[in-house]
Amino acid sequence: MPRADAVRNRERLIEAAFAELSEHGIDVSIARIAKRAGVAKGTVFNHFASKEELVAAIAAEQFGALAATGEALLKDPDPRSALLRFVTAGADLQAGDRSFCEAVTATSRDHPAIRAASDRLAQVAEALAARARHAGVIRDDVTGHDIVLLLSAPVQIAAPLAAARPDLWRRYLHLIFDGLRPHASHELPVAAPTHQDFIAAATG
CATH class of the missing domain: 1.10.357.10 (Tetracycline Repressor, domain 2)
Incomplete structure (x- = not known):
């Protein structure tokens, strides 16, 4: 994946996770965060181990x-x-x-x-x-x-x-x-x- 795309995906994930955690708390799923960010679940783990x-x-x-x-x-x-x-x-x-x-x-x-x-x-x-x-x-x-x-x-x-x-x-x-x-x-x-x-x- 080109570096620019990787950076954008990381930014989208952080924004989506912040919004989901703010709305739904610590129990929100990775799948839900990935869906909000518009990326595959596996993409989350490409950027964050957990x-x-x-x-x-x-x-x-x-x-x-x-x-x-x-x-x-x-x-x-x-x-x-x-x-x-x-x-x-x-x-x-x-x-x-x-x-x-x-x-x-x-x-x-x-x-x-x-x-x-x-x-x-x-x-x-x-x-x-x-x-x-x-x-x-x-x-x-x-x-x-x-x-x-x-x-x-x-x-x-x-x-x-x-x-x-x-x-x-x-x-x-x-x-x-x-x-x-x-x-x-x-x-x-x-x-x-x-x-x-x-x-x-x-x-x-």
Whole structure:
């Protein structure tokens, strides 16, 4: 198969798998993904050894896109606005694709592609948080790892009412984000998570 055709097939498979996982969850079949992509089932395995590898490729792509959004926001002259827009983008991704997020959770976070994309995302989050800390618009003990974990918080909080109020997570995002302000803050009872904590969670 010509390289250009192979690249197009891989792109179609990733797009189809992302859509199917978002709509139907982790139990969606390879046959269904292949049908949506308009390719033979065998073509899927020409590109990905398993469904887990396909999910890992999608996750890495999504994390990469979010990291690219964060990198672009580093040019925003308003550090607080940039950080808020980054957190909003991450929460919005998860709010729109809950089933896909479940699929990613079911895939090993120790996968090399997911690990690399997660590390890049954490680095971007730290860069955005550092700018906000330096500007005095967030607490000085908030880290990039805190921000990565907070990306899913508003969506999880609003999940029980998601069917009736699909945008309710935005309320909690702003409540959470206001809690990052340094004014009248108190010392936190435990330290922020570290890179080693994330590695332990992925391999444990």
